[in-house]
Each structure stands twice: as C-alpha cells, then as structure tokens.
Amino acid sequence: MADIFNEIDEELRKDKAQEWWGRYGKFVIGACVVVVAAAGGYTWFEQQRTAExxxxxxxxxxxxxxxxxxxxxxxxxxxxxxxxEADGEGIAMIASFQRAGILADQDRHAEAAEVYAAVAADxxxxxxxxxxxxxxxILHRSVAGxxxxxxxxxxxPLTLDGEPWRYSARMVAASLAMGAGDMEKAKAYxxxxxxxxxxxxxARTQAVEILQAIGS
Structure with missing residues (x-):
C-alpha cells in the first residue's frame, strides 16, 4: 500500500513540475541566454580593450x-x-607630458607650456x-619670458602646505621671486x-646653497 501512495506522490510532483515549467520555463531559458550572452560580451569587451x-x-x-x-x-x-584619440586613458596624459618634454628640449617653451596647461585643465x-x-x-612660461x-x-596655491608638489613649487616660486626682484619673498620660500x-x-640642499649664495 505504501508503494501506491509513493507512486501517486511522485506523479503529483511530476505534474506540478511540468505545470511550473510550462508557465515559467521560457523565462528560465531567457535568463540563461542573457547570462551566457553577458559573459560572452564581457569576454569580447575585455579582448577588444586589451587589443586597443x-x-x-x-x-x-x-x-x-x-x-x-x-x-x-x-x-x-x-x-x-x-x-x-586616447582621451580618458592614462596613456593620453603620458603622451602629452612626453610631447611637452620634447618641445622643451627644442627650446619651444611657450608651446610646451600650452601642452602642460591643457593637461592641467583636463x-x-x-x-x-x-x-x-x-x-x-608656469615654469616654461617663465622661461618663455x-x-x-x-x-x-x-x-x-601650489606652494601651500599639503599640496603634493609644494617643495618643487616653492623652489620655482623662489626663482620667480628673484626674477621679479623680490629677494625677501625668495628667501622666505x-x-x-x-x-x-x-x-x-x-631640495633642502639646493635651498641652503641658494640662500648662502644670495646672502641670507
């Protein structure tokens, strides 16, 4: 008798499963297709990006x-x-820095300054x-006259405490101050x-040497 009830219970489960699949199966299949397509698309995207x-x-x-x-x-x-063309990629910035460096090496300081300024404004x-x-x-604009x-x-603003390039900026500022005839400001920097x-x-050694040279 127990076997009969087990068979009936199994048949009911099959019927419910078939009913559920008939109602929702297409959605499951659709979801699986989306997942596979997404995985394939991501792989393709990564391959394309690596190639680019x-x-x-x-x-x-x-x-x-x-x-x-x-x-x-x-x-x-x-x-x-x-x-x-590589706008938004790190290599675009590197290319700009390299281009400005080549221009500076050719004493084309005004052009180099323009390239640097464009990066600074990005x-x-x-x-x-x-x-x-x-x-x-700023440095190359100074050299350009x-x-x-x-x-x-x-x-x-670049010389203020907390600024990442403050030491270099203070050295450049000191040079600019000397160029402007403001020796006290130069000494302060x-x-x-x-x-x-x-x-x-x-930087500290260079600053001490300059201070000694200008009679601090």
Whole structure:
C-alpha cells in the first residue's frame, strides 16, 4: 500500500513540475541566454580593450623611437594624435607630458607650456598630475619670458602646505621671486624648504646653497 501512495506522490510532483515549467520555463531559458550572452560580451569587451590598449602602447613606443632617431616633427605629431584619440586613458596624459618634454628640449617653451596647461585643465586627469602639469606650465612660461610677478601669483596655491608638489613649487616660486626682484619673498620660500625635515634632501640642499649664495 505504501508503494501506491509513493507512486501517486511522485506523479503529483511530476505534474506540478511540468505545470511550473510550462508557465515559467521560457523565462528560465531567457535568463540563461542573457547570462551566457553577458559573459560572452564581457569576454569580447575585455579582448577588444586589451587589443586597443596594446595598439596605443605600440603607437607611443613608435613615437619615442622616432624622437630618439631625431625625427622630431613626426614624433610630436604622433604624440599629439595619441593624446587626442586616447582621451580618458592614462596613456593620453603620458603622451602629452612626453610631447611637452620634447618641445622643451627644442627650446619651444611657450608651446610646451600650452601642452602642460591643457593637461592641467583636463578634469579627467588625476589631480596629482594636474598639479604637476600646472607647475611645469608656469615654469616654461617663465622661461618663455612671461611676466614673473604675474606667474608668482599663479604659483602661490601650489606652494601651500599639503599640496603634493609644494617643495618643487616653492623652489620655482623662489626663482620667480628673484626674477621679479623680490629677494625677501625668495628667501622666505627657500627657507620653507631648507627648514622642512619632510622636504627631499636634494631640495633642502639646493635651498641652503641658494640662500648662502644670495646672502641670507
């Protein structure tokens, strides 16, 4: 008798399962298809992204090879194109920094400053590197002959405590102050560096040497 009840119970379970599958089976199948498609799409996306990044890296490497070979203009053009087409990628910023460096090496400081300024103004770039770009832009604008007093005002925020590039900014600010004839301000910036135990040793040593040279 128990076997009969077991058979009846099993048949009921089968009927309920078939009823459930008939009602919801298509949704289960659809969900499985979506999951498989999503996994496949993600894999394809990652493969495409890897290929794109590799292609960008190859272009950057080729531009550096051109620069080393003295093919400056093609290298600059390639780096500019790379920085524009790779917008949003870290390599775009690196290409811009490299391009500005090549321009500076050619004494084209005003052009180098423009490239650095563009990086500094890009909200997509990490604030750390935006600050460095701004500092470099001011430095090269100074070398290009811009008014040092005006640049001294612009650089001041970068010299404040807590700013990541404050030591370099203070050294540049000291140089600008000397160029503007404000020796007291120059000494103040140099002293900030020389008396700061947290400053890099090279910066502290240089600050002390300059202070001695200008008769602090």
């Amino acid at each position: 990044l590799r292609e960008l890296a190859d272009r950057y490497s080729h531009a550096l090879t051109q620069a080393d070979a003295g093919e400056t203009d093609p290298a600059l053009a390639a780096l500019q194109s790379l920085s524009q 909200d997509g770039v990490d604030p750390l590197y935006r600050g460095l770009a701004e500092l470099k832009a 811009e008014d040092t007093a005006a640049l001294l005002t612009e650089i001041e 140099l002293t900030q560096v020389s008396d700061d135990d947290g400053a890099p040793n090279s």
